[in-house]
Amino acid sequence: MTPAPKDRFPVAASRDDPLLRHLSDRFGGPAGRRLRPRWRPTQVLLGLAVLAILLSALTSQYCRINGWGGVEVFHAGCYSDISALYSQRGLAEEPFSPLIAPGYFEYPVLTSVVAALAAALTQFLLGLELLEGILWEEGRASLLYWDLSFAAAALVWLVLVLTVMKAAGARPWDAAIVAASPAIIFGIGINWDIWAVAALALAVLAFQRGAHLSAGLMIGVGVSFKLFPLFMLGAVLVLVLRRDSGLSMAVFLRTLLGALASWLVLNVPAMILSFSSWAQFFELSAERGAGYSSPWHIWQVIAERSGGTGLAAETISVWSFVLFAASCAGILVLGLLAPKPPRMVQLLFLIVAAFLLVNKVYSPQFMIWLVPLIALAAPRIRDALIWQGFEVLHFWAVWMYLASLAGEQDPQHSFDSVLYVAAVLGHIGATGYLMVQVVLDILHPARDPVRRSAAQVKLQDRSPESSRAGSRPIP
Numbered sequence: 001m002t003p004a005p006k007d008r009f010p011v012a013a014s015r016d017d018p019l020l021r022h023l024s025d026r027f028g029g030p031a032g033r034r035l036r037p038r039w040r041p042t043q044v045l046l047g048l049a050v051l052a053i054l055l056s057a058l059t060s061q062y063c064r065i066n067g068w069g070g071v072e073v074f075h076a077g078c079y080s081d082i083s084a085l086y087s088q089r090g091l092a093e094e095p096f097s098p099l100i101a102p103g104y105f106e107y108p109v110l111t112s113v114v115a116a117l118a119a120a121l122t123q124f125l126l127g128l129e130l131l132e133g134i135l136w137e138e139g140r141a142s143l144l145y146w147d148l149s150f151a152a153a154a155l156v157w158l159v160l161v162l163t164v165m166k167a168a169g170a171r172p173w174d175a176a177i178v179a180a181s182p183a184i185i186f187g188i189g190i191n192w193d194i195w196a197v198a199a200l201a202l203a204v205l206a207f208q209r210g211a212h213l214s215a216g217l218m219i220g221v222g223v224s225f226k227l228f229p230l231f232m233l234g235a236v237l238v239l240v241l242r243r244d245s246g247l248s249m250a251v252f253l254r255t256l257l258g259a260l261a262s263w264l265v266l267n268v269p270a271m272i273l274s275f276s277s278w279a280q281f282f283e284l285s286a287e288r289g290a291g292y293s294s295p296w297h298i299w300q301v302i303a304e305r306s307g308g309t310g311l312a313a314e315t316i317s318v319w320s321f322v323l324f325a326a327s328c329a330g331i332l333v334l335g336l337l338a339p340k341p342p343r344m345v346q347l348l349f350l351i352v353a354a355f356l357l358v359n360k361v362y363s364p365q366f367m368i369w370l371v372p373l374i375a376l377a378a379p380r381i382r383d384a385l386i387w388q389g390f391e392v393l394h395f396w397a398v399w400m401y402l403a404s405l406a407g408e409q410d411p412q413h414s415f416d417s418v419l420y421v422a423a424v425l426g427h428i429g430a431t432g433y434l435m436v437q438v439v440l441d442i443l444h445p446a447r448d449p450v451r452r453s454a455a456q457v458k459l460q461d462r463s464p465e466s467s468r469a470g471s472r473p474i475p
Contacts, residue, residue: 041165041172041173041175042162042165042172044176045161045162045165045172045173045175045176045179046158046161046162046179048176048179048180049157049158049161049178049179049180050158051180052157052179052180052181052184052185053154053157055185056150056154056184056185056186056188056189057150057189059077059078059185059186059189060078060080060146060150060189061078062076062078063076063078063079063080063083063146064078064143064146064147067140067142067143068080068083068084068142068146071403071406074399074400074402074403074406075399075400075403077186077395077396077399078189079190079399079402080146080189080190080191081190081191082115082145082146082149082150082189082190082191082192083142083143083145083146085105085115086119086122086141086142086145086146087142089103089104089105090103090104091115091116091119091145092119092141092142092145095116095117095119095120095122095123096116096119096120097116098112098113098115098116098277099112099113099116099270099273099274099277100273100274100277101274101276101277102276103274103277104277104280105277105280106280106281106284107192107281108223108224108225108226108227108281109224109266109267109270109278110195110221110224110225110266111192111195111196111224111225111226112270112277114149114152114192114195114225115149115192118145118148118149118152119145121148122141122144122145122148123141125144126141126144146189149192150188150189153188153189153192153194153195154188156194156195156198157184157188157194157198159198159202160178160194160197160198160201160372161175161178161179162175163198163201163202163204163205163372164177164178164201164372164375164376166205167201167204167205167208167345167376168375168376168379169208169453169454170453170454171379171449171450171453174375174376174379175375177371177374177375177379177381177384178371178372178375181371181388182388182389182391182392183367183368183370183371183388183391183392184368184371186364186392186395187364187365187367187368187395188365188368190363190364190365191363191365192225193225193226193365193366193368193369194368195225196222196225196226196228196229196369197368197369197371197372199218199219199221199222199225199229200218200219200222200228200229200232200372201372202218203215203216203218203219203222203229203232204232204344204345204348204376206218207232207236207255207344208344212251212254212255212258213254213255213257213258214258215232215255215258216254216255216256216257216258216259216260216261216262217258217259217261217262218258218262219232219233219255219258219259219262220258220259220260220261220262220263220264220265220266221262221266223259223263224262224263224266224267227285228352228355228369230259231348231351231352231355232255232344232348233252233255233256233259234328234331234347234351235344235345235347235348235351236251236252236255236344237252238331238332238335238336238342238347239335239341239342239344239347240252241332241335241336242335242336242341244340244341245341246341286317287313288313288360288361289311289312289313289316289360290310290311290313290316290360290361291360291361291362291363292361292362292363292398292401292402293361293362293363293364293394293398293424293427294359294360294361294362295357295358295424295428296311296316296319296320296360297361297424298421298424298425299311301417301420301421302421305417316360317360320358320359320360323358324354324355324358324359327350327351327354327355327357327358328351328354331347331350331351331354334350334439334442334443335347335442338442338443338445339443339445340445342442343377343448343450343451345373345376345377346377346378346438346441346442348373348377349370349373349374349376349377349378349434349435349438350435350438350439352369352370352373353370353373353431353434353435354435356369356370356431357428357431357432362424362427364394364395364398364399367388367391367394367395367427370387370431370434371388374387374434376450377438378434378437378438378441379449379450380437380449383433383434383437386430386433387430387431387433387434389430390423390426390427390429390430391427391430393423393426393427394423394424394426394427396423397415397419397420397422397423397424398420398423398424400415400419400420401415401416401417401419401420403415404416
C-alpha cells in the first residue's frame with residue numbers, strides 16, 4: 001500500500017468506522033463529502049499525542065514524588081524497570097556498565113546504549129553547579145534518570161504516531177489508536193520497548209514505499225532493541241512465496257541483507273568490547289522459566305493452588321518454541337491459501353501476537369508492541385478500545401498481584417491469584433479475538449477496512465468531482 005497523493009481526500013473516520021459513525025450522530029452526524037476542515041490530521045494527531053504524554057507523566061507522579069521503592073509503587077501503578085535498573089545494574093556508578101564487563105544488563109545492545117547515554121547525561125547534569133539543588137537532588141538521581149528516559153521515549157512516541165499516520169495512507173486517522181493509546185500511556189514509562197516499536201513501524205513504512213533495503217536496515221535496528229522486529233522477515237517471506245503478490249525473492253533478500261548489515265554494524269562492536277556483556281540478553285532468554293502473566297505462569301499458579309507441581313524451565317522453553325513454530329506454520333498456510341495476497345502488516349500482526357501469547361513472559365509493557373500493528377492491520381476503533389481495556393485491566397491486575405506477594409497486605413489492597421488469572425485470561429482472549437478478526441479479513445478481503453478504503457480512493461480518482469475538489473483532507 002502506498003501513501004495517498006496529496007490531492008486525494010483521506011477517508012473520513014466518522015463515515016468509515018461503525019463506532020465513530022454512531023457516536024458522530026450526537027455531534028451533527030458524519031463528515032460531509034464537501035467539508036473543508038480547519039485542522040489537518042498531523043496537527044490533530046500530534047496534539048492528541050502530547051496530551052497523552054502529559055497523562056502518562058501524571059500516572060507516574062506518585063513515584064516521581066515518593067521514589068520507586070516499596071510496595072506502594074504497585075498500588076500506584078507506576079513501577080518502572082528504568083528507575084530500578086539505574087541503581088541495581090550499576091548505572092549510577094558507571095554509566096556505561098551495560099556495555100562493559102563485569103557489568104550485567106539483560107538487554108540487547110541498542111537498549112543498553114540508550115540506557116547508558118541517559119545515565120551519562122544524568123551524571124553530567126547532577127555535576128553542574130548551576131543546577132545543584134534546583135531541579136534534582138543528588139539523592140534523587142534515579143528521578144532525573146527516569147525523567148530523561150521518559151522525555152526521550154515521549155519524542156519516540158511522536159515519531160511513532162507520524163510513522164503510523166504515513167503508513168496508514170488514505171486512513172491517517174487510524175493513527176489516533178496510537179496517539180491516544182491507553183496501553184502506551186500506562187506502559188511507556190516501564191521499560192524501553194517504545195524504541196523497538198518505532199523502529200518496526202519505520203520498517204513497515206519503508207517496505208510499503210518499496211524501499212526494501214531501508215526496511216531491512218530498520219529491522220536490524222529494531223532487533224538491536226528487542227527481538228520481535230525480526231518477525232517482519234517472516235511476513236515478507238510469506239508474500240514472496242506467493243506468485244501473485246508481485247514480490248520476488250530479490251525483495252526478501254534485499255530486506256534480509258539490510259537487516260543483517262545493520263545488525264552486524266550495531267552488534268559486532270559490542271561483541272568486541274565485551275562479548276560476555278553482549279550475550280547476557282540471549283543467555284537470560286534461553287534460561288528463564290515461566291514469567292509473570294504468561295500462560296506458563298498461569299499454569300504454575302493453578303498447579304500450586306491445586307497442590308501440584310509446575311513445569312521445569314527447560315520444558316517451558318521447548319513447548320514455547322514448538323507452539324510458536326506451529327503458529328508460524330499456520331500463518332504461512334493462511335498466507336499462501338488466502339484468496340488474495342494478505343497485506344504484509346496483517347501477517348506481521350499475527351506473528352507478533354502469536355509470539356506474545358505463547359512466550360515465556362508477558363511483561364505489562366509488552367502491550368505496546370501491538371498498538372501500531374492494530375492501527376495498521378485491524379483499524380476498528382471498537383475492537384482496539386476493547387483490547388486496550390483488557391490490557392489496562394491486566395496492567396493493574398499484575399501490579400496488585402505482585403503487591404500481594406511483596407508483603408502482608410489487607411485484602412482490599414491487592415488482587416488474589418483468582419482475579420489475576422482472570423485478568424491474564426482476559427488479555428489472552430482479547431488478543432485472540434483481534435487475531436480472529438485479522439484472519440477473517442485475510443480470508444474475506446471485502447471486510448478488510450483498509451482494502452475498502454483503497455477501493456474508495458480509486459473510485460474517487462475516477463469521479464469527475466475529484467478534479468474539481470480542493471486538496472484539504474476530510475477528518
